[in-house]
Amino acid sequence: MSAKSDPLARFALAALLACFLPAAARAQDVECDQSNDREVRALQFEGNRTFGAEQLSAIVITTPSSFARRHFRIFGTKRCYPSEGLAQDVANLKAFYEINGFYDTKVDTVVTPASGSPVRVTFRINEGQPLVLDSLTISGLDSVPNRDAILRDLPLTVGQRFGRLALSNETDSITIRLRHIGYPAATVYPSYDAHKPEHRAEVQFQIQTGERARFGTIAVRSAGPKTTSEKYQPPAIDSSVVLGLLGFRTGDQYSDRSLTDASRNLYNLGVYRHVNVGLDSTAKLTDSVVQVGVDLREDYMHDITHEEGWATLDCFHLGGQYTDKNFLDRAERLDLTARISKIGYANGVDFARQGICRTLNQDSVFSSKLNYFAGATVHRPTLFGGHWVPTYSAYSERRSEWKVYLRTTYVGLDASATRQLGRGLPARMGYTLEYGRTEAEPAYLCAIQSRCTAEERAQVEGNLRLAVLSASIQKTTIDNPVAPRSGYAVGTEIRGAGTITGSDPSQSFAKITMDGAVFRAVTQRAVLSLRVRGGLIRGGQSANGTTLTPPQERLYGGGATSVRGFPQNELGPLVYLVDTNAFTVTKFADTSLIAVLRPNKQPTRRVPTGGNRLLVLNAEIRLRDPFFPEAIQYVPFVDAGQVWQSAATPGLNVKPLSVTPGLGIAYLSPIGPIQFNMGYNPQPMPAGPAYFAPQVETPGFGSGAPLVCVTPPGVPPVPFRVVNGKLQQNTASCPAAYSPGRSAIFWNRLTKTLSIGTSF
Secondary structure (H helix, E strand, O other): OEEEOOHHHHHHHHHHHHHHOOOHHHHHHHOOOOOOOOEEEEEEEEOOOOOOHHHHHOOOOOOOOOHHHHHHOOOOOOOEOOOOOOHHHHHHHHHHHHHOOOOOOEEEEEEEEOOOOOEEEEEEEEOOOOOEEEEEEEEOOOOOOOHHHHHOOOOOOOOOEOOHHHHHHHHHHHHHHHHHOOOOOOEEEEEEEEEOOOOEEEEEEEEEOOOOOEEEEEEEEEEOOEOOOOOEOOOOOOHHHHHHHOOOOOOOEOOHHHHHHHHHHHHHOOOEEEEEEEEOOOOOOOOOEEEEEEEEEEOOOEEEEEEEEEEOOOEEEEEEEEEEEEEOOOOEEEEEEEEEEEEOOOOOOOOOOOOOOHHHHHHHHHHOOOEEEEEEEEEOOOOOOOOOEEEEEEEEEEEEEOOOEEEEEEEEEEEEEEEEEEOOEEEEEEEEEEEEEEEEOHHHHHHHHOOOOHHHHHHHHOOEEEEEEEEEEEEEOOOOOOOOOEEEEEEEEEEEEOOOOOOOHHHOEEEEEEEEEEEEEOOOOEEEEEEEEEEEEEOOEEEOOEEEOOHHHOEOEOOOOOOOOOOOOOEOOEEEEEOHHHEEEEEOOOOOEEEEEOOOOOOOEEEEOOEOEEEEEEEEEEEEOOOOOOOEEEEEEEEEEEEEOOOOOOOOOOOOOEEEEEEEEEEEEOOEEEEEEEEEOOOOOOOEOEEEOOOOEEOOOEEOOOOEEEEOOOOOOOOEEEEOOEEEOOHHHOOOOEOOOOOOOOHHHEEEEEEEOOOO
8 A cells, every 4th residue: 555645634634633632522422411311430441552541532432420420429520322322432443543553453342331320331442463664765865964863763763663643743853854954945745655464564755855045034014002093003112123132134044943933032022912923925935045024013011010918928918010121122121129028027017916927926036027129120132142031130128038047138239141942941040249138046146157146146147248150950841830740840050159259258158959840640630749859058157067058048948848747947957945934044153054954845936057958859649629620639748858967066967858748738729729738747856956045134144145055954064154244155065955845646746838839
């Protein structure tokens, strides 16, 4: 048998496949119109080795009732046996197998009664032996440069299964590749000889490339938005600016990819409602010079947006942005942005401290200050006419990290550039220079950085320069950013600061973080999701036998998007704060004193210190509710992870991974999933140093006192003295020996977290 293929035939083949796949087209054939219609309770396939049941079920008309209907009989969608029988389903399956190379496929049907009048439908498939590609001949590429690249990794391979679908895919692949390297008139003529009795096939490709072309005249036709009289306004962006944004120019080698990239570049500006970059309809593809037409319809050039909301760690927040999409008449984008958060809890606006924002009482040191951001950002279309898109920002901000630090940047400057290195492969390089200060918990500065007195803390909490060089790259293939069912996402970022970048010597560090996630559909309603995160930091300020990075650059774990059995940032090393009721003070003859914890006393605060090594592993199954699959999702999960501080205080750097299973329930709202998690934490509390932080006027401890080291019973205590009303103590040597007891009650070992958006 011999057959020829052309573009019309390929379109016909695509149309044939389209008839098989859409479920909506067959909905009316399985509706239950009469009370005596037979409901389909189950649909099965037997003997299908090459194609899965989910793939085949999309081809047949017969469809079983929904999960809820099949199992509970009352709710859900009822679907019935096709009114025309199963003949069309059998024909569809045979046609599907034939275009994939199986010419001997036989399909039998078995309809068995279920309980009552419903039926179970089974398709028994004998696939038979497929055609195998015996020989492959390709002619017409002798004069094409990089011929091997054109033919690399094509669908058809000698010795493998042959089918008309694969033949069509290979034809399209060769055509697209030729047009990408300068052959706009390239046409591929495939033919094949199928020897069915011997189950083999021979394929020939005759290729006519036409002339290799270059871009000729580029005509820009642009118009502004419509007026009230339905007439188009004059364009705001000059055609000369548009020509500089295309990424190619007259005389460059022709490429279909250049046209596609130009369309994407123009759309990404956000200034056009309509973009069409293509060959001029009057151009002759046989010529060595082709004309290009650029048709554009502009959007409005000025936008004002605002947002308001509530978040678990930010309380109420407000924000607004003004955008000029044609700044300086160069298609540059100017964004003026302002945001404030902690409204309702921060000093002066604390109307919800004991209400909806009372959770922030656990972080009263930093949450009591209003957070803000004010900045201006300019986005240039391209850098030096290339593919890098630069961005320049100037800003001032105050931001806090839960229980860890408060970062105030008085003046910040940022310059970055991004580009697409490939499909779904964005890259970014940047330089950030900030002048500001970072305030941390006194207990953290004392235990980790050996800064225990007010004078010592002032040395690291003063105004300093921080200049960071960074680079990041990501690869994403997920099918849906909100509810992915397949694909993966991986990314890494490198950050570094030092005197060579312009930082203060105390702010030096080198940091790398990595993140990867994989998504696989297990069933129609279940998706398996796996994620791994890791981080490593080198360098930093020397203190206490180790090197430490600034608090805002350290690695933290725990919370709704990390290990969910731990509260926010509390995975890894902790420092504890206690009150005067938790310990006793003993005075010795030499006037020294010691503070010893009473048995079974709990800390008033836990202070996360972070670390320089991080590993987090997440595994979860996202299950759609059978009754409300578009609204509710159940997420059983198992998380594992740890944060380490290498070469730090003994007892803080030799911990194994902590494993916490749990369950999440998500409401799939219009703004994204809102998920409530309960993570079970069976681990004891980590051992760490315990401190008492005296108030300004604390009887027995003097005024303006530093921290007091409080030791558990059985641990050599650290003595202190009060001399002339001043507390004197070497609190840097406070032992990391205090491990608060944990309740044995199951409910008390559950950590509850709430998040808006996906876990990862």
